[in-house]
Structure formats: C-alpha cells, structure tokens
Amino acid sequence: MGATSETRSSSRSGPSSTRGRRWSSSTPPRFYFDTAFCAGPASLPSLLAFAAPGHVLYGSDFPMVPEEWCGGFDEGLDGYPHWTDGQLHAIHRGNAERLFPRLAGTASRPG
Numbered sequence: 001m002g003a004t005s006e007t008r009s010s011s012r013s014g015p016s017s018t019r020g021r022r023w024s025s026s027t028p029p030r031f032y033f034d035t036a037f038c039a040g041p042a043s044l045p046s047l048l049a050f051a052a053p054g055h056v057l058y059g060s061d062f063p064m065v066p067e068e069w070c071g072g073f074d075e076g077l078d079g080y081p082h083w084t085d086g087q088l089h090a091i092h093r094g095n096a097e098r099l100f101p102r103l104a105g106t107a108s109r110p111g
Contacts, residue, residue: 031051031055032051032055032056032057032095032099033047033050033051033055033056033057034056034057034058034059035047035056035057035058035059035060035073035077035091036059036060036061036073037061037073038059038073038077039073039074039075039076039077039080040076044076044077044080045082054090054095054098055095056090056091056095057091057095057096057099058077058091058092058093058096060073060074077091
C-alpha cells in the first residue's frame with residue numbers, strides 16, 4: 001500500500017498531530033493511500049477504517065508485479081461485499097479526479 005503526501009512537510013508531534021486518533025475537520029488529512037496489495041479480507045477493511053474518506057485511490061503496482069497477480073487483487077477489490085453506494089467508483093476514479101481535476105472526463109473510450 002502506498003501513501004502520497006498532500007503537503008511537503010508535516011509535523012509528527014504538537015497540536016496538529018493526527019497520530020493515534022481519527023481525522024477531524026481541524027486537522028485535515030495529509031496522505032492518500034492506494035489499494036495495491038490491499039484487497040485482502042483483513043487489509044482492505046483496515047485501510048478503509050484508517051484512511052480519511054476520499055483519500056483511497058486505485059493502485060495495482062503493475063508492471064512491478066505480474067499482471068495475473070493484479071487481476072486477483074482487482075477481483076478482491078471489486079468483490080468486497082461492504083461497499084457503500086459510490087465508494088468503489090470513488091476509489092477507482094472519483095477520488096483521483098478530485099485530487100487531479102484535469103483527469104475528470106478523460107476516461108478512455110472503446111473504439
């Protein structure tokens with residue numbers, strides 16, 4: 001699972017620290033996480049419980065891992081039985097479009 005920092009600097013201590021507690025409106029989350037190797041029955045729920053809403057992005061680690069491994073993790077991600085409405089779409093694309101607005105509307109079209 002990867003993490004991407006939203007800002008270049010962060011403090012691990014002091015009043016703005018988020019260590020050991022859930023995100024709040026007064027301490028905005030600074031990291032984005034991807035789903036690479038995170039579709040297992042323990043890791044995916046843990047990731048979703050830890051990461052701030054909207055801060056989980058699709059990830060596969062391809063081409064560093066064999067394509068067939070990625071397919072298995074994709075199946076685990078798509079088959080997760082506890083998605084809320086729109087949550088899987090957000091992970092596949094919506095969260096990235098909010099993070100990088102220039103990506104919105106650029107989905108590849110068959111043809």
